[in-house]
Amino acid sequence: MNQVEAELTYCVDDGTMPVNETKDAVTKMPTYSGNYDRHVMPIHDGRSWDKPINIEVNGFELVEHRTAMQDFLDSDELQSVYYPEMEALVKKHT
Incomplete structure (x- = not known):
């Protein structure tokens, strides 16, 4: 199976409410809050998987x-x- 590695950013489950707005309604600038961790993860070509990709298991659906x-x-x-x-x-x- 083809794969690449990429750094992904995950929200830290520390009880704070994460916010990620591409453009704040007033300032038009990005707004971020919450705590995040970065992890290098393998990214696979899901088109060749033999099982369905499910949001509950994989975090997304294809x-x-x-x-x-x-x-x-x-x-x-x-x-x-x-x-x-x-x-x-x-x-x-x-």
């Missing part, structure tokens, strides 16, 4: 999706096409 996106560098298309697709996909699988 589902097939064909996007209507033509240009991922087009921010208008991202907002009008991709974001609604992802919202619908998450709703369907959660």
Whole structure:
């Protein structure tokens, strides 16, 4: 199975509420709170797994999706096409 190693950041379960906002509503700057640990982890190509990938076991699910996106560098298309697709996909699988 193909794999790479990557440093992943995990929330520390210390009772504090983690917050990760890409853009704060007022300052438009990233906002972070909580405590985090970094770990180097193997990342596998899940497309070749013989068992279903389940959010309860693996922390995520791998589902097939064909996007209507033509240009991922087009921010208008991202907002009008991709974001609604992802919202619908998450709703369907959660």
